[in-house]
Amino acid sequence: MAGLLPGIATTFAVSASAAGQTVTIFTACYAIAAPIFGALTAGRPVRRVLGAALVLFTLANTLSAVATSFPLLLLSRAAAGVGAGLYGPSAFSAAASMVSEKRRGRALGLVVGGLALGTAVGVPCGLVVAGDFGWRSAMWLIVALGGIALAGVVSRMPEIAASTPPSLRQRVAVLVDPRVAATIAVSLLTSGASIGLYTFVAPLLRANGGITATLPYLWIWSLGGVLGIYFCGALIDATGRPEWMMSVVQVVMVAVFGTLGSALPYRAAALALFGIWGAAAWSSQAPQQHRLLTLHPDKASIVVALQSSAHYLGSAAGAALGGLALAAGIRLTQLPLLSAALVAVALSGQLGIAVWAKSDQVRSRPVQS
Incomplete structure:
Protein backbone atom coordinates (compact mmCIF):
# COMPACT_ATOMS: atom_id res chain seq x y z
CA MET A 1 0.00 0.00 0.00
CA PRO A 165 2.70 -25.71 15.14
CA PRO A 166 3.81 -24.57 18.59
CA SER A 167 1.09 -23.57 21.05
CA LEU A 168 0.68 -20.08 22.47
CA ARG A 169 1.99 -21.34 25.82
CA GLN A 170 5.17 -22.62 24.17
CA ARG A 171 5.70 -19.30 22.40
CA VAL A 172 5.30 -17.33 25.63
CA ALA A 173 7.69 -19.68 27.45
CA VAL A 174 10.45 -18.87 24.95
CA LEU A 175 9.71 -15.14 25.07
CA VAL A 176 10.30 -15.17 28.85
CA ASP A 177 14.02 -15.70 28.15
CA PRO A 178 15.46 -12.17 28.62
CA ARG A 179 17.94 -12.70 25.76
CA VAL A 180 15.06 -13.52 23.41
CA ALA A 181 12.93 -10.65 24.72
CA ALA A 182 15.78 -8.17 24.19
CA THR A 183 16.39 -9.39 20.63
CA ILE A 184 12.68 -9.19 19.82
CA ALA A 185 12.46 -5.66 21.25
CA VAL A 186 15.37 -4.49 19.08
CA SER A 187 13.74 -6.08 16.02
CA LEU A 188 10.46 -4.33 16.79
CA LEU A 189 12.07 -0.90 17.10
CA THR A 190 14.21 -1.34 13.99
CA SER A 191 11.29 -2.52 11.84
CA GLY A 192 9.12 0.27 13.20
CA ALA A 193 11.66 2.90 12.22
CA SER A 194 12.37 1.51 8.74
CA ILE A 195 8.99 0.24 7.54
CA GLY A 196 7.17 3.03 9.34
CA LEU A 197 9.08 5.55 7.24
CA TYR A 198 8.68 3.44 4.09
CA THR A 199 4.91 3.64 4.55
CA PHE A 200 5.03 7.38 3.87
CA VAL A 201 7.70 7.30 1.18
CA ALA A 202 5.43 8.52 -1.64
CA PRO A 203 4.15 11.67 0.15
CA LEU A 204 7.66 12.22 1.57
CA LEU A 205 9.19 12.31 -1.91
CA ARG A 206 6.53 14.74 -3.05
CA ALA A 207 6.91 17.02 -0.05
CA ASN A 208 10.69 17.21 0.14
CA GLY A 209 11.93 16.71 -3.38
CA GLY A 210 8.90 17.57 -5.49
CA ILE A 211 9.12 14.00 -6.82
CA THR A 212 5.95 12.48 -8.23
CA ALA A 213 7.59 9.58 -10.09
CA THR A 214 8.30 7.35 -7.08
CA LEU A 215 8.79 4.12 -9.05
CA PRO A 216 12.60 4.39 -9.56
CA TYR A 217 13.08 4.90 -5.83
CA LEU A 218 10.97 1.84 -4.95
CA TRP A 219 12.81 -0.30 -7.50
CA ILE A 220 16.24 0.73 -6.19
CA TRP A 221 15.05 0.12 -2.61
CA SER A 222 13.95 -3.39 -3.59
CA LEU A 223 17.17 -4.10 -5.51
CA GLY A 224 19.21 -2.98 -2.52
CA GLY A 225 17.14 -5.28 -0.35
CA VAL A 226 17.83 -8.34 -2.49
CA LEU A 227 21.57 -7.61 -2.48
CA GLY A 228 21.47 -6.94 1.25
CA ILE A 229 19.91 -10.31 2.02
CA TYR A 230 22.59 -12.14 0.05
CA PHE A 231 25.64 -10.28 1.33
CA CYS A 232 24.48 -10.05 4.94
CA GLY A 233 23.96 -13.81 5.09
CA ALA A 234 27.40 -14.40 3.61
CA LEU A 235 29.01 -12.00 6.10
CA ILE A 236 27.28 -13.66 9.03
CA ASP A 237 28.56 -17.06 7.90
CA ALA A 238 32.06 -15.65 7.43
CA THR A 239 32.30 -13.79 10.73
CA GLY A 240 29.99 -15.76 13.00
CA ARG A 241 29.04 -12.47 14.68
CA PRO A 242 25.33 -11.80 13.97
CA GLU A 243 25.04 -9.44 16.97
CA TRP A 244 27.74 -7.11 15.69
CA MET A 245 26.45 -7.41 12.12
CA MET A 246 23.07 -6.13 13.32
CA SER A 247 24.84 -3.21 15.00
CA VAL A 248 26.54 -2.31 11.70
CA VAL A 249 23.19 -2.47 9.90
CA GLN A 250 21.67 -0.09 12.44
CA VAL A 251 24.58 2.36 12.17
CA VAL A 252 23.99 2.43 8.42
CA MET A 253 20.28 3.07 9.00
CA VAL A 254 20.98 5.99 11.34
CA ALA A 255 23.30 7.52 8.74
CA VAL A 256 20.79 7.07 5.92
CA PHE A 257 17.80 8.44 7.83
CA GLY A 258 19.84 11.31 9.23
CA THR A 259 20.83 12.52 5.75
CA LEU A 260 17.81 11.45 3.68
CA GLY A 261 15.78 14.62 4.18
CA SER A 262 18.51 16.93 2.89
CA ALA A 263 19.45 14.55 0.03
CA LEU A 264 15.98 14.11 -1.50
CA PRO A 265 16.18 17.18 -3.78
CA TYR A 266 19.28 15.63 -5.41
CA ARG A 267 18.21 12.66 -7.52
CA ALA A 268 21.50 10.73 -7.61
CA ALA A 269 22.10 11.08 -3.88
CA ALA A 270 18.52 10.18 -3.06
CA LEU A 271 18.57 7.05 -5.25
CA ALA A 272 21.85 5.95 -3.65
CA LEU A 273 20.42 6.39 -0.16
CA PHE A 274 17.28 4.45 -1.10
CA GLY A 275 19.43 1.57 -2.30
CA ILE A 276 21.48 1.57 0.91
CA TRP A 277 18.29 1.87 2.97
CA GLY A 278 16.76 -1.16 1.23
CA ALA A 279 19.92 -3.19 1.79
CA ALA A 280 20.00 -2.30 5.49
CA ALA A 281 16.27 -2.85 6.01
CA TRP A 282 16.25 -6.34 4.50
CA SER A 283 19.58 -7.26 6.13
CA SER A 284 18.15 -6.62 9.59
CA GLN A 285 16.18 -9.88 9.62
CA ALA A 286 18.98 -12.41 9.10
CA PRO A 287 21.17 -11.47 12.10
CA GLN A 288 18.19 -11.55 14.43
CA GLN A 289 17.00 -14.92 13.18
CA HIS A 290 20.54 -16.26 13.51
CA ARG A 291 20.80 -14.97 17.09
CA LEU A 292 17.47 -16.47 18.12
CA LEU A 293 18.19 -19.83 16.49
CA THR A 294 21.53 -19.93 18.32
CA LEU A 295 19.80 -19.28 21.63
CA HIS A 296 17.11 -21.92 21.09
CA PRO A 297 18.10 -24.33 18.29
CA ASP A 298 15.55 -26.87 19.54
CA LYS A 299 12.69 -24.39 19.19
CA ALA A 300 13.42 -23.09 15.69
CA SER A 301 9.79 -22.75 14.58
CA ILE A 302 8.89 -20.75 17.68
CA VAL A 303 11.73 -18.22 17.50
CA VAL A 304 11.27 -17.73 13.75
CA ALA A 305 7.56 -17.03 14.32
CA LEU A 306 8.35 -14.60 17.16
CA GLN A 307 10.79 -12.70 14.97
CA SER A 308 8.22 -12.52 12.18
CA SER A 309 5.56 -11.20 14.57
CA ALA A 310 8.03 -8.63 15.93
CA HIS A 311 8.73 -7.45 12.38
CA TYR A 312 5.06 -6.99 11.54
CA LEU A 313 4.12 -5.50 14.90
CA GLY A 314 7.02 -3.08 14.55
CA SER A 315 5.87 -2.18 11.05
CA ALA A 316 2.35 -1.51 12.32
CA ALA A 317 3.63 0.54 15.26
CA GLY A 318 5.97 2.52 13.01
CA ALA A 319 3.20 3.38 10.55
CA ALA A 320 0.92 4.36 13.43
CA LEU A 321 3.63 6.47 15.06
CA GLY A 322 4.35 8.22 11.77
CA GLY A 323 0.67 9.01 11.36
CA LEU A 324 0.40 10.34 14.92
CA ALA A 325 3.53 12.46 14.41
CA LEU A 326 2.09 14.01 11.26
CA ALA A 327 -1.25 14.61 12.96
CA ALA A 328 0.61 16.32 15.83
CA GLY A 329 2.18 18.80 13.44
CA ILE A 330 5.51 17.21 12.55
CA ARG A 331 6.34 17.85 8.90
CA LEU A 332 6.78 15.02 6.43
CA THR A 333 10.35 16.16 5.89
CA GLN A 334 11.08 15.50 9.58
CA LEU A 335 9.96 11.86 9.55
CA PRO A 336 13.41 10.50 8.56
CA LEU A 337 14.90 12.15 11.66
CA LEU A 338 12.25 10.48 13.81
CA SER A 339 13.21 7.13 12.28
CA ALA A 340 16.89 7.86 12.90
CA ALA A 341 16.12 8.49 16.58
CA LEU A 342 14.21 5.20 16.89
CA VAL A 343 17.05 3.24 15.29
CA ALA A 344 19.51 4.95 17.61
CA VAL A 345 17.52 3.68 20.60
CA ALA A 346 17.47 0.19 19.06
CA LEU A 347 21.22 0.42 18.42
CA SER A 348 21.93 1.14 22.09
CA GLY A 349 20.01 -2.01 22.99
CA GLN A 350 21.75 -4.02 20.28
CA LEU A 351 25.19 -3.03 21.53
CA GLY A 352 24.18 -4.30 24.94
CA ILE A 353 23.09 -7.59 23.35
CA ALA A 354 26.44 -7.87 21.53
CA VAL A 355 28.35 -7.42 24.79
CA TRP A 356 26.00 -9.89 26.48
CA ALA A 357 26.63 -12.47 23.73
CA LYS A 358 30.39 -11.97 24.04
CA SER A 359 30.20 -12.58 27.78
CA ASP A 360 28.18 -15.77 27.22
CA GLN A 361 30.83 -17.01 24.80
CA VAL A 362 33.62 -16.35 27.29
CA ARG A 363 31.78 -18.15 30.10
CA SER A 364 31.03 -21.14 27.87
CA ARG A 365 34.69 -21.70 26.93
CA PRO A 366 36.29 -24.68 28.65
CA VAL A 367 38.82 -23.84 31.36
CA GLN A 368 42.35 -24.92 30.42
CA SER A 369 44.71 -26.16 33.10
Whole structure:
Protein backbone atom coordinates (compact mmCIF):
# COMPACT_ATOMS: atom_id res chain seq x y z
CA MET A 1 0.00 0.00 0.00
CA ALA A 2 3.00 2.31 0.50
CA GLY A 3 3.05 3.59 -3.08
CA LEU A 4 -0.74 3.94 -3.23
CA LEU A 5 -1.21 6.34 -0.30
CA PRO A 6 -1.41 9.58 -2.33
CA GLY A 7 -4.18 8.16 -4.51
CA ILE A 8 -6.06 6.82 -1.49
CA ALA A 9 -5.74 10.15 0.32
CA THR A 10 -7.12 11.99 -2.71
CA THR A 11 -10.01 9.57 -3.26
CA PHE A 12 -11.28 9.72 0.31
CA ALA A 13 -10.15 13.29 1.07
CA VAL A 14 -8.02 12.23 4.04
CA SER A 15 -4.52 13.24 5.11
CA ALA A 16 -1.38 11.28 4.37
CA SER A 17 -1.19 10.29 8.04
CA ALA A 18 -4.70 8.84 7.92
CA ALA A 19 -4.06 7.01 4.65
CA GLY A 20 -0.96 5.46 6.22
CA GLN A 21 -3.16 3.65 8.72
CA THR A 22 -4.20 1.25 5.95
CA VAL A 23 -0.71 -0.19 6.42
CA THR A 24 -0.92 -0.07 10.21
CA ILE A 25 -4.14 -2.02 10.46
CA PHE A 26 -3.08 -4.68 7.94
CA THR A 27 0.29 -5.38 9.56
CA ALA A 28 -1.16 -5.29 13.08
CA CYS A 29 -3.87 -7.80 12.19
CA TYR A 30 -1.29 -9.98 10.42
CA ALA A 31 1.03 -9.96 13.44
CA ILE A 32 -1.76 -10.78 15.87
CA ALA A 33 -3.55 -13.34 13.70
CA ALA A 34 -0.46 -15.36 12.73
CA PRO A 35 0.36 -16.84 16.16
CA ILE A 36 -3.27 -17.11 17.27
CA PHE A 37 -4.52 -18.90 14.17
CA GLY A 38 -1.33 -20.94 14.00
CA ALA A 39 -2.35 -22.49 17.31
CA LEU A 40 -6.10 -22.68 16.64
CA THR A 41 -5.73 -24.46 13.29
CA ALA A 42 -3.27 -27.07 14.60
CA GLY A 43 -4.21 -30.48 13.23
CA ARG A 44 -6.67 -29.14 10.67
CA PRO A 45 -6.34 -30.20 7.00
CA VAL A 46 -3.74 -27.88 5.52
CA ARG A 47 -5.41 -27.50 2.13
CA ARG A 48 -8.65 -26.36 3.76
CA VAL A 49 -6.88 -23.87 6.01
CA LEU A 50 -4.88 -22.41 3.13
CA GLY A 51 -8.00 -22.30 0.96
CA ALA A 52 -10.02 -20.54 3.65
CA ALA A 53 -7.21 -18.04 4.20
CA LEU A 54 -7.02 -17.22 0.50
CA VAL A 55 -10.80 -16.89 0.24
CA LEU A 56 -10.79 -14.37 3.10
CA PHE A 57 -7.75 -12.56 1.69
CA THR A 58 -9.23 -12.33 -1.81
CA LEU A 59 -12.67 -11.20 -0.63
CA ALA A 60 -11.08 -8.59 1.65
CA ASN A 61 -9.05 -7.16 -1.22
CA THR A 62 -12.17 -7.13 -3.39
CA LEU A 63 -13.82 -5.03 -0.69
CA SER A 64 -10.77 -2.74 -0.70
CA ALA A 65 -11.09 -2.28 -4.45
CA VAL A 66 -14.77 -1.26 -4.26
CA ALA A 67 -14.71 0.58 -0.91
CA THR A 68 -16.83 3.71 -1.00
CA SER A 69 -15.66 5.14 2.32
CA PHE A 70 -12.40 5.28 4.23
CA PRO A 71 -13.72 3.35 7.29
CA LEU A 72 -14.81 0.56 4.94
CA LEU A 73 -11.34 0.54 3.37
CA LEU A 74 -9.75 0.21 6.83
CA LEU A 75 -12.11 -2.66 7.67
CA SER A 76 -11.18 -4.43 4.46
CA ARG A 77 -7.44 -4.01 5.16
CA ALA A 78 -7.95 -5.49 8.63
CA ALA A 79 -9.72 -8.52 7.12
CA ALA A 80 -6.95 -8.91 4.54
CA GLY A 81 -4.38 -8.87 7.34
CA VAL A 82 -6.24 -11.61 9.18
CA GLY A 83 -6.36 -13.69 5.98
CA ALA A 84 -2.63 -13.24 5.45
CA GLY A 85 -1.96 -14.07 9.10
CA LEU A 86 -4.01 -17.25 8.77
CA TYR A 87 -2.14 -18.24 5.61
CA GLY A 88 1.40 -17.68 6.88
CA PRO A 89 1.78 -20.32 9.62
CA SER A 90 -0.06 -22.93 7.54
CA ALA A 91 2.17 -22.24 4.54
CA PHE A 92 5.32 -22.85 6.58
CA SER A 93 3.80 -25.94 8.15
CA ALA A 94 2.75 -27.30 4.75
CA ALA A 95 6.17 -26.65 3.22
CA ALA A 96 7.88 -28.52 6.05
CA SER A 97 5.44 -31.44 5.82
CA MET A 98 5.61 -32.05 2.05
CA VAL A 99 9.34 -32.83 1.93
CA SER A 100 11.84 -34.99 3.75
CA GLU A 101 13.68 -33.62 6.76
CA LYS A 102 16.85 -33.16 4.69
CA ARG A 103 15.03 -30.84 2.28
CA ARG A 104 13.01 -28.98 4.91
CA GLY A 105 15.34 -26.00 5.08
CA ARG A 106 15.15 -25.49 1.33
CA ALA A 107 11.35 -25.76 1.38
CA LEU A 108 11.05 -23.18 4.16
CA GLY A 109 13.51 -20.99 2.29
CA LEU A 110 11.24 -21.05 -0.75
CA VAL A 111 8.33 -19.76 1.34
CA VAL A 112 10.48 -16.99 2.80
CA GLY A 113 11.73 -16.23 -0.71
CA GLY A 114 8.14 -15.89 -1.88
CA LEU A 115 7.48 -13.30 0.81
CA ALA A 116 10.64 -11.38 -0.09
CA LEU A 117 9.95 -11.52 -3.83
CA GLY A 118 6.40 -10.34 -3.23
CA THR A 119 7.73 -7.23 -1.53
CA ALA A 120 10.53 -6.62 -4.01
CA VAL A 121 8.38 -6.99 -7.13
CA GLY A 122 4.86 -6.38 -5.85
CA VAL A 123 5.25 -2.81 -4.61
CA PRO A 124 6.81 -1.37 -7.78
CA CYS A 125 4.53 -3.37 -10.10
CA GLY A 126 1.47 -2.27 -8.16
CA LEU A 127 2.65 1.31 -8.50
CA VAL A 128 3.01 0.90 -12.28
CA VAL A 129 -0.57 -0.36 -12.55
CA ALA A 130 -1.86 2.34 -10.20
CA GLY A 131 -0.04 5.04 -12.15
CA ASP A 132 -1.84 4.11 -15.37
CA PHE A 133 -5.25 3.04 -14.06
CA GLY A 134 -5.61 4.29 -10.48
CA TRP A 135 -4.95 2.71 -7.08
CA ARG A 136 -8.10 0.56 -7.25
CA SER A 137 -6.65 -1.25 -10.26
CA ALA A 138 -3.70 -2.33 -8.11
CA MET A 139 -6.15 -3.84 -5.65
CA TRP A 140 -7.89 -5.70 -8.48
CA LEU A 141 -4.50 -7.08 -9.50
CA ILE A 142 -4.08 -8.46 -5.96
CA VAL A 143 -7.58 -9.97 -6.19
CA ALA A 144 -6.61 -11.71 -9.44
CA LEU A 145 -3.38 -13.05 -7.95
CA GLY A 146 -5.26 -14.24 -4.87
CA GLY A 147 -7.72 -16.06 -7.12
CA ILE A 148 -4.88 -17.75 -9.01
CA ALA A 149 -3.27 -18.82 -5.74
CA LEU A 150 -6.60 -20.17 -4.48
CA ALA A 151 -7.14 -22.17 -7.68
CA GLY A 152 -3.64 -23.60 -7.33
CA VAL A 153 -4.19 -24.67 -3.72
CA VAL A 154 -7.57 -26.25 -4.45
CA SER A 155 -6.47 -28.11 -7.58
CA ARG A 156 -2.85 -29.01 -6.86
CA MET A 157 -2.36 -29.07 -3.09
CA PRO A 158 -2.12 -32.66 -1.80
CA GLU A 159 -3.94 -33.81 1.31
CA ILE A 160 -1.23 -33.84 3.95
CA ALA A 161 -1.02 -34.00 7.70
CA ALA A 162 0.94 -30.91 8.63
CA SER A 163 3.27 -30.83 11.57
CA THR A 164 1.66 -29.34 14.64
CA PRO A 165 2.70 -25.71 15.14
CA PRO A 166 3.81 -24.57 18.59
CA SER A 167 1.09 -23.57 21.05
CA LEU A 168 0.68 -20.08 22.47
CA ARG A 169 1.99 -21.34 25.82
CA GLN A 170 5.17 -22.62 24.17
CA ARG A 171 5.70 -19.30 22.40
CA VAL A 172 5.30 -17.33 25.63
CA ALA A 173 7.69 -19.68 27.45
CA VAL A 174 10.45 -18.87 24.95
CA LEU A 175 9.71 -15.14 25.07
CA VAL A 176 10.30 -15.17 28.85
CA ASP A 177 14.02 -15.70 28.15
CA PRO A 178 15.46 -12.17 28.62
CA ARG A 179 17.94 -12.70 25.76
CA VAL A 180 15.06 -13.52 23.41
CA ALA A 181 12.93 -10.65 24.72
CA ALA A 182 15.78 -8.17 24.19
CA THR A 183 16.39 -9.39 20.63
CA ILE A 184 12.68 -9.19 19.82
CA ALA A 185 12.46 -5.66 21.25
CA VAL A 186 15.37 -4.49 19.08
CA SER A 187 13.74 -6.08 16.02
CA LEU A 188 10.46 -4.33 16.79
CA LEU A 189 12.07 -0.90 17.10
CA THR A 190 14.21 -1.34 13.99
CA SER A 191 11.29 -2.52 11.84
CA GLY A 192 9.12 0.27 13.20
CA ALA A 193 11.66 2.90 12.22
CA SER A 194 12.37 1.51 8.74
CA ILE A 195 8.99 0.24 7.54
CA GLY A 196 7.17 3.03 9.34
CA LEU A 197 9.08 5.55 7.24
CA TYR A 198 8.68 3.44 4.09
CA THR A 199 4.91 3.64 4.55
CA PHE A 200 5.03 7.38 3.87
CA VAL A 201 7.70 7.30 1.18
CA ALA A 202 5.43 8.52 -1.64
CA PRO A 203 4.15 11.67 0.15
CA LEU A 204 7.66 12.22 1.57
CA LEU A 205 9.19 12.31 -1.91
CA ARG A 206 6.53 14.74 -3.05
CA ALA A 207 6.91 17.02 -0.05
CA ASN A 208 10.69 17.21 0.14
CA GLY A 209 11.93 16.71 -3.38
CA GLY A 210 8.90 17.57 -5.49
CA ILE A 211 9.12 14.00 -6.82
CA THR A 212 5.95 12.48 -8.23
CA ALA A 213 7.59 9.58 -10.09
CA THR A 214 8.30 7.35 -7.08
CA LEU A 215 8.79 4.12 -9.05
CA PRO A 216 12.60 4.39 -9.56
CA TYR A 217 13.08 4.90 -5.83
CA LEU A 218 10.97 1.84 -4.95
CA TRP A 219 12.81 -0.30 -7.50
CA ILE A 220 16.24 0.73 -6.19
CA TRP A 221 15.05 0.12 -2.61
CA SER A 222 13.95 -3.39 -3.59
CA LEU A 223 17.17 -4.10 -5.51
CA GLY A 224 19.21 -2.98 -2.52
CA GLY A 225 17.14 -5.28 -0.35
CA VAL A 226 17.83 -8.34 -2.49
CA LEU A 227 21.57 -7.61 -2.48
CA GLY A 228 21.47 -6.94 1.25
CA ILE A 229 19.91 -10.31 2.02
CA TYR A 230 22.59 -12.14 0.05
CA PHE A 231 25.64 -10.28 1.33
CA CYS A 232 24.48 -10.05 4.94
CA GLY A 233 23.96 -13.81 5.09
CA ALA A 234 27.40 -14.40 3.61
CA LEU A 235 29.01 -12.00 6.10
CA ILE A 236 27.28 -13.66 9.03
CA ASP A 237 28.56 -17.06 7.90
CA ALA A 238 32.06 -15.65 7.43
CA THR A 239 32.30 -13.79 10.73
CA GLY A 240 29.99 -15.76 13.00
CA ARG A 241 29.04 -12.47 14.68
CA PRO A 242 25.33 -11.80 13.97
CA GLU A 243 25.04 -9.44 16.97
CA TRP A 244 27.74 -7.11 15.69
CA MET A 245 26.45 -7.41 12.12
CA MET A 246 23.07 -6.13 13.32
CA SER A 247 24.84 -3.21 15.00
CA VAL A 248 26.54 -2.31 11.70
CA VAL A 249 23.19 -2.47 9.90
CA GLN A 250 21.67 -0.09 12.44
CA VAL A 251 24.58 2.36 12.17
CA VAL A 252 23.99 2.43 8.42
CA MET A 253 20.28 3.07 9.00
CA VAL A 254 20.98 5.99 11.34
CA ALA A 255 23.30 7.52 8.74
CA VAL A 256 20.79 7.07 5.92
CA PHE A 257 17.80 8.44 7.83
CA GLY A 258 19.84 11.31 9.23
CA THR A 259 20.83 12.52 5.75
CA LEU A 260 17.81 11.45 3.68
CA GLY A 261 15.78 14.62 4.18
CA SER A 262 18.51 16.93 2.89
CA ALA A 263 19.45 14.55 0.03
CA LEU A 264 15.98 14.11 -1.50
CA PRO A 265 16.18 17.18 -3.78
CA TYR A 266 19.28 15.63 -5.41
CA ARG A 267 18.21 12.66 -7.52
CA ALA A 268 21.50 10.73 -7.61
CA ALA A 269 22.10 11.08 -3.88
CA ALA A 270 18.52 10.18 -3.06
CA LEU A 271 18.57 7.05 -5.25
CA ALA A 272 21.85 5.95 -3.65
CA LEU A 273 20.42 6.39 -0.16
CA PHE A 274 17.28 4.45 -1.10
CA GLY A 275 19.43 1.57 -2.30
CA ILE A 276 21.48 1.57 0.91
CA TRP A 277 18.29 1.87 2.97
CA GLY A 278 16.76 -1.16 1.23
CA ALA A 279 19.92 -3.19 1.79
CA ALA A 280 20.00 -2.30 5.49
CA ALA A 281 16.27 -2.85 6.01
CA TRP A 282 16.25 -6.34 4.50
CA SER A 283 19.58 -7.26 6.13
CA SER A 284 18.15 -6.62 9.59
CA GLN A 285 16.18 -9.88 9.62
CA ALA A 286 18.98 -12.41 9.10
CA PRO A 287 21.17 -11.47 12.10
CA GLN A 288 18.19 -11.55 14.43
CA GLN A 289 17.00 -14.92 13.18
CA HIS A 290 20.54 -16.26 13.51
CA ARG A 291 20.80 -14.97 17.09
CA LEU A 292 17.47 -16.47 18.12
CA LEU A 293 18.19 -19.83 16.49
CA THR A 294 21.53 -19.93 18.32
CA LEU A 295 19.80 -19.28 21.63
CA HIS A 296 17.11 -21.92 21.09
CA PRO A 297 18.10 -24.33 18.29
CA ASP A 298 15.55 -26.87 19.54
CA LYS A 299 12.69 -24.39 19.19
CA ALA A 300 13.42 -23.09 15.69
CA SER A 301 9.79 -22.75 14.58
CA ILE A 302 8.89 -20.75 17.68
CA VAL A 303 11.73 -18.22 17.50
CA VAL A 304 11.27 -17.73 13.75
CA ALA A 305 7.56 -17.03 14.32
CA LEU A 306 8.35 -14.60 17.16
CA GLN A 307 10.79 -12.70 14.97
CA SER A 308 8.22 -12.52 12.18
CA SER A 309 5.56 -11.20 14.57
CA ALA A 310 8.03 -8.63 15.93
CA HIS A 311 8.73 -7.45 12.38
CA TYR A 312 5.06 -6.99 11.54
CA LEU A 313 4.12 -5.50 14.90
CA GLY A 314 7.02 -3.08 14.55
CA SER A 315 5.87 -2.18 11.05
CA ALA A 316 2.35 -1.51 12.32
CA ALA A 317 3.63 0.54 15.26
CA GLY A 318 5.97 2.52 13.01
CA ALA A 319 3.20 3.38 10.55
CA ALA A 320 0.92 4.36 13.43
CA LEU A 321 3.63 6.47 15.06
CA GLY A 322 4.35 8.22 11.77
CA GLY A 323 0.67 9.01 11.36
CA LEU A 324 0.40 10.34 14.92
CA ALA A 325 3.53 12.46 14.41
CA LEU A 326 2.09 14.01 11.26
CA ALA A 327 -1.25 14.61 12.96
CA ALA A 328 0.61 16.32 15.83
CA GLY A 329 2.18 18.80 13.44
CA ILE A 330 5.51 17.21 12.55
CA ARG A 331 6.34 17.85 8.90
CA LEU A 332 6.78 15.02 6.43
CA THR A 333 10.35 16.16 5.89
CA GLN A 334 11.08 15.50 9.58
CA LEU A 335 9.96 11.86 9.55
CA PRO A 336 13.41 10.50 8.56
CA LEU A 337 14.90 12.15 11.66
CA LEU A 338 12.25 10.48 13.81
CA SER A 339 13.21 7.13 12.28
CA ALA A 340 16.89 7.86 12.90
CA ALA A 341 16.12 8.49 16.58
CA LEU A 342 14.21 5.20 16.89
CA VAL A 343 17.05 3.24 15.29
CA ALA A 344 19.51 4.95 17.61
CA VAL A 345 17.52 3.68 20.60
CA ALA A 346 17.47 0.19 19.06
CA LEU A 347 21.22 0.42 18.42
CA SER A 348 21.93 1.14 22.09
CA GLY A 349 20.01 -2.01 22.99
CA GLN A 350 21.75 -4.02 20.28
CA LEU A 351 25.19 -3.03 21.53
CA GLY A 352 24.18 -4.30 24.94
CA ILE A 353 23.09 -7.59 23.35
CA ALA A 354 26.44 -7.87 21.53
CA VAL A 355 28.35 -7.42 24.79
CA TRP A 356 26.00 -9.89 26.48
CA ALA A 357 26.63 -12.47 23.73
CA LYS A 358 30.39 -11.97 24.04
CA SER A 359 30.20 -12.58 27.78
CA ASP A 360 28.18 -15.77 27.22
CA GLN A 361 30.83 -17.01 24.80
CA VAL A 362 33.62 -16.35 27.29
CA ARG A 363 31.78 -18.15 30.10
CA SER A 364 31.03 -21.14 27.87
CA ARG A 365 34.69 -21.70 26.93
CA PRO A 366 36.29 -24.68 28.65
CA VAL A 367 38.82 -23.84 31.36
CA GLN A 368 42.35 -24.92 30.42
CA SER A 369 44.71 -26.16 33.10
